Amino acid sequence: MGYSFDFQSVSFGPLWEGLIVTLELTVAANIIGVVLGFPLALLIMSRFAPVRLPAMLFVEFFRCTPAIVQIVWFFYCVPMLFNVFLGSMTMGILALGLNLMAFNAEAYRAAIQAVPREQLDAGIALGLNPLQRTLYIVLPTAVRASIPVLLTNGIGIFQQTALVAIVAVQDLMYQAKTLATETYRPIETFTIVALVYFAVSFPVSQIVGYLERRRQLMMS
Amino acid sequence: MALDFSIILRFQEALLVGLWMTIKLTLICIVLGCSLGFFIGLARTSRSTILRAVSSVYVEFFRGTPVLVQLFWIFFCLPLILGVELSNLTSGVIALTLYMGAITSETFRASLKSIGPEQFDACVALGLPRRVQVTNVVLPQAVLRAIPTLLSNCVSLFKESALVSAVGMADLMFVGQNISNNTARPIEVLTVVALIYFVIAFPLTRAVTLVERRVLAKLAI
Numbered sequence: 001m002g003y004s005f006d007f008q009s010v011s012f013g014p015l016w017e018g019l020i021v022t023l024e025l026t027v028a029a030n031i032i033g034v035v036l037g038f039p040l041a042l043l044i045m046s047r048f049a050p051v052r053l054p055a056m057l058f059v060e061f062f063r064c065t066p067a068i069v070q071i072v073w074f075f076y077c078v079p080m081l082f083n084v085f086l087g088s089m090t091m092g093i094l095a096l097g098l099n100l101m102a103f104n105a106e107a108y109r110a111a112i113q114a115v116p117r118e119q120l121d122a123g124i125a126l127g128l129n130p131l132q133r134t135l136y137i138v139l140p141t142a143v144r145a146s147i148p149v150l151l152t153n154g155i156g157i158f159q160q161t162a163l164v165a166i167v168a169v170q171d172l173m174y175q176a177k178t179l180a181t182e183t184y185r186p187i188e189t190f191t192i193v194a195l196v197y198f199a200v201s202f203p204v205s206q207i208v209g210y211l212e213r214r215r216q217l218m219m220s
Numbered sequence: 221m222a223l224d225f226s227i228i229l230r231f232q233e234a235l236l237v238g239l240w241m242t243i244k245l246t247l248i249c250i251v252l253g254c255s256l257g258f259f260i261g262l263a264r265t266s267r268s269t270i271l272r273a274v275s276s277v278y279v280e281f282f283r284g285t286p287v288l289v290q291l292f293w294i295f296f297c298l299p300l301i302l303g304v305e306l307s308n309l310t311s312g313v314i315a316l317t318l319y320m321g322a323i324t325s326e327t328f329r330a331s332l333k334s335i336g337p338e339q340f341d342a343c344v345a346l347g348l349p350r351r352v353q354v355t356n357v358v359l360p361q362a363v364l365r366a367i368p369t370l371l372s373n374c375v376s377l378f379k380e381s382a383l384v385s386a387v388g389m390a391d392l393m394f395v396g397q398n399i400s401n402n403t404a405r406p407i408e409v410l411t412v413v414a415l416i417y418f419v420i421a422f423p424l425t426r427a428v429t430l431v432e433r434r435v436l437a438k439l440a441i
Contacts, residue, residue: 064422066381069413072393080407162286163288176289190289194289
């Protein structure tokens, strides 16, 4: 092969700006997902069908359609349907945040169902009302148990942020695409960008592995 | 604004062609990806350090980067490196197979690890040779245990396949976006596209739960 590598022509300025945007998207989407995922999980587990069914539909819809379809749908359809025009960054955060919310709700649900029955009985015996039982017994236990999955979902959404490049949010992937066409250096650019994504998500996935191993040790 | 879903009927055929492309791509990559994943899973549990290191780097890299980046890399860089033109379908199949291989190898590795040491002790006690151990004891149990997770991996692959639209492959998403841009009716077209994906993926996720229960019952645990 006659390809000569030239990493010099890849300018890091735009990539750095893109990475900042990507990280902002990730953090904002994670805040929405982690905070609102819990109440959503409670709604899914509600005994009243009119509450449960819409919540389940919401979750299943986000889990069973491609993220790219959701994002494109969001960017094209929300302004037309509701006649609101938000900045592309806000739209990106909302689309990714809602997606993560659905995935996190499932994680919380599994963790809530794993809270031992006796603990709730103890709560009743102590005379705690349902809200107190949720806040002081279910919430702390379930959140702690779901941390590994929440982190995994968090990295997942970090990787999904690359999709907003398709709707022209100037994230890392978008800057990479621009740079690759401007410099005619796709190999160098996309390799560097892949390494950047990897450098962020790999340590987090190692932490998840560590947490899971520690949890297994504690269980046994 | 007035919604008019009858517009979909006019483009029915185009959408079906796109859907067929999506399904074809998914099926090819499921077959190739699962086979690749099985061998990578074996390599990751092997005793050879080199095999373990190479397969680990491959898996971690493909799980640690966005699929979109992988697709772009394979579509734009692989032809430059190899010096040959690759067709759209070939590039798409290579990219998604490598992705599927990485995620299914984790599934196979977990199911291989779940086979208890007492099984191996039993093999030794029965005097089974190594080959029989692998083909008659380890493999059937590992594959059986892997099936539910493999199914959800397939659903993930089906969803990720929509990304090939970003590199210009005429799959369901690409066709949908094209129609919506040309008719200026994104709400109707994109909603229907989303619904098509949902109608296929949702029953599959339900099937995962069913199969899981079956497998657990069969293993009696």
